[in-house]
Amino acid sequence: MARHMGEQKKETVGTVERKMTDIVMECRNLSKIYGKIIAVKDVSLKIGEGEIKLIFGPSGSGKSTFLRCLAMLIKPTKGEVFLRGECLTKSGVDLNKARARIGFVFQHIWLFHHLTALGNVELALRRVLKLPKKEARERAMQALREVKMEKWAHHYPAQLSGGQQQRVGIARALARNPDIILLDEPTSALDPELTGEVIDTLRDLAKKGTTMLIVSHEMPFAREVADEMIFFDEGAIVETEPPEIFFTNPRSERAKIFMARLIKRTRRE
Amino acid sequence: MEFLVKYFGLLLGGFITTVEVTMFGVLVGLALGILLAIGDIYGGRIVSTIIRFYVEFFRGSPIIIQLFIFYFTIPDLFHTLIDPFVVGLLVFSLNSAAYQKGYIKGAMEAVYEDQMTAALSIGLSKAKAIFYVILPQALRLVIPAWGNEFCSLTKSTSALLVIGVRDFTSAAKTIAGQTWRNLETYTFTAIIYLIWISAVMKISDIVYEKVKIPGIEIST
Numbered sequence: 001m002a003r004h005m006g007e008q009k010k011e012t013v014g015t016v017e018r019k020m021t022d023i024v025m026e027c028r029n030l031s032k033i034y035g036k037i038i039a040v041k042d043v044s045l046k047i048g049e050g051e052i053k054l055i056f057g058p059s060g061s062g063k064s065t066f067l068r069c070l071a072m073l074i075k076p077t078k079g080e081v082f083l084r085g086e087c088l089t090k091s092g093v094d095l096n097k098a099r100a101r102i103g104f105v106f107q108h109i110w111l112f113h114h115l116t117a118l119g120n121v122e123l124a125l126r127r128v129l130k131l132p133k134k135e136a137r138e139r140a141m142q143a144l145r146e147v148k149m150e151k152w153a154h155h156y157p158a159q160l161s162g163g164q165q166q167r168v169g170i171a172r173a174l175a176r177n178p179d180i181i182l183l184d185e186p187t188s189a190l191d192p193e194l195t196g197e198v199i200d201t202l203r204d205l206a207k208k209g210t211t212m213l214i215v216s217h218e219m220p221f222a223r224e225v226a227d228e229m230i231f232f233d234e235g236a237i238v239e240t241e242p243p244e245i246f247f248t249n250p251r252s253e254r255a256k257i258f259m260a261r262l263i264k265r266t267r268r269e
Numbered sequence: 270m271e272f273l274v275k276y277f278g279l280l281l282g283g284f285i286t287t288v289e290v291t292m293f294g295v296l297v298g299l300a301l302g303i304l305l306a307i308g309d310i311y312g313g314r315i316v317s318t319i320i321r322f323y324v325e326f327f328r329g330s331p332i333i334i335q336l337f338i339f340y341f342t343i344p345d346l347f348h349t350l351i352d353p354f355v356v357g358l359l360v361f362s363l364n365s366a367a368y369q370k371g372y373i374k375g376a377m378e379a380v381y382e383d384q385m386t387a388a389l390s391i392g393l394s395k396a397k398a399i400f401y402v403i404l405p406q407a408l409r410l411v412i413p414a415w416g417n418e419f420c421s422l423t424k425s426t427s428a429l430l431v432i433g434v435r436d437f438t439s440a441a442k443t444i445a446g447q448t449w450r451n452l453e454t455y456t457f458t459a460i461i462y463l464i465w466i467s468a469v470m471k472i473s474d475i476v477y478e479k480v481k482i483p484g485i486e487i488s489t
Contacts, residue, residue, distance in 0.1 A: 096394045100391070
């Protein structure tokens with residue numbers, strides 16, 4: 001559903017002003033504290049329909065923890081998370097239902113080892129959405145087609161390359177048409193020559209208007225697809241800008257230093 | 270060896286008792302073991318403490334004592350009698366469950382945390398995640414240990430003699446006692462044990478190969 005709506009939005013964008021209801025996911029003053037360590041500090045963020053936001057920043061800065069809090073895989077210590085205006089952080093919310101509406105792609109992929117590519121994608125359709133077998137199969141195949149993995153549908157994860165596995169991971173996340181897909185460094189655990197195919201897949205999703213929040217350091221990709229880039233450091237948002245600003249003239253000193261280092265590294269590669 | 274033909278009925282009866290008690294014990298023990306493992310991992314402190322006591326009792330005391338308790342002590346408390354064969358089935362199941370719980374828990378913990386996180390991320394409940402993601406992987410890992418459990422149960426059924434149930438070894442002992450043909454009787458019995466256990470181990474290997482996750486090799 002969400003992705004169809006995304007496509008519609010693209011046609012009308014520019015003529016219709018974004019309303020509050022267009023906000024897909026929002027968090028207000030989100031914090032996650034482990035004992036004395038503050039992993040995420042007072043983060044507020046809004047993601048609109050069809051928007052792509054990209055989070056980047058030094059490792060250990062709490063990006064992954066933040067993303068998992070949004071996906072309700074970790075319980076936030078403080079603050080609120082909203083999915084299409086519905087608060088997920090108050091008590092009594094069916095978290096399984098909420099998680100079913102949020103796609104998540106892991107850095108280390110984490111496919112189910114005992115299921116084929118198709119089985120991995122199908123599981124949620126069968127056991128969460130409770131679709132009939134035939135329909136689940138068709139939708140799973142459709143998702144695999146979108147990531148160009150339909151030929152590998154009957155292969156097990158261990159028989160696939162890292163890039164292929166991550167594409168299945170993406171198919172698993174998008175098959176149930178979630179409201180948003182959260183991606184936690186989807187390419188950073190892959191060999192450099194395998195990141196390209198995953199980036200291509202993400203680019204396709206971006207073209208279809210999929211709402212995404214991506215943690216990534218793939219800068220050329222970010223520049224191309226991101227509506228907004230968010231620089232994260234020490235558990236908090238330091239600076240939010242359109243990509244062009246970050247590449248030319250970031251405001252904060254920390255972002256300047258980090259960008260300079262990243263760009264240098266990208267050039268070397 | 271023709272004296273063995275004369276006692277064939279006795280031997281066969283003992284062998285069937287051994288097989289019945291072992292099969293029943295291993296299968297019921299597996300089902301109970303799965304529940305105990307899940308309870309221990311996900312059940313919270315109180316449940317897991319109770320489970321630990323259970324396991325310590327059945328692993329920490331001789332099976333003969335366990336048979337006595339379930340055949341004499343417990344029925345005495347309720348002024349009743351239980352069929353000794355039924356007691357045998359019960360004690361071997363409970364005993365095997367205690368051991369199998371350990372194997373299954375180990376295997377479930379080997380199926381890393383990340384599989385659970387991934388399962389939750391697609392919207393599965395914890396119970397469904399255990400059923401569809403964790404157990405299918407853990408039970409595959411447990412098959413070799415399960416074969417060992419089968420071996421060890423097969424051989425320990427002779428303890429049933431203390432409550433008057435005759436298994437294969439006890440039958441052999443009776444025959445040897447009556448005929449004084451120790452060498453033949455025990456050699457024959459040992460060979461039957463060997464064939465039976467080898468056959469079951471072979472089946473366990475075949476099953477293991479058959480359900481193995483393609484691309485993942487586990488050295489045993």
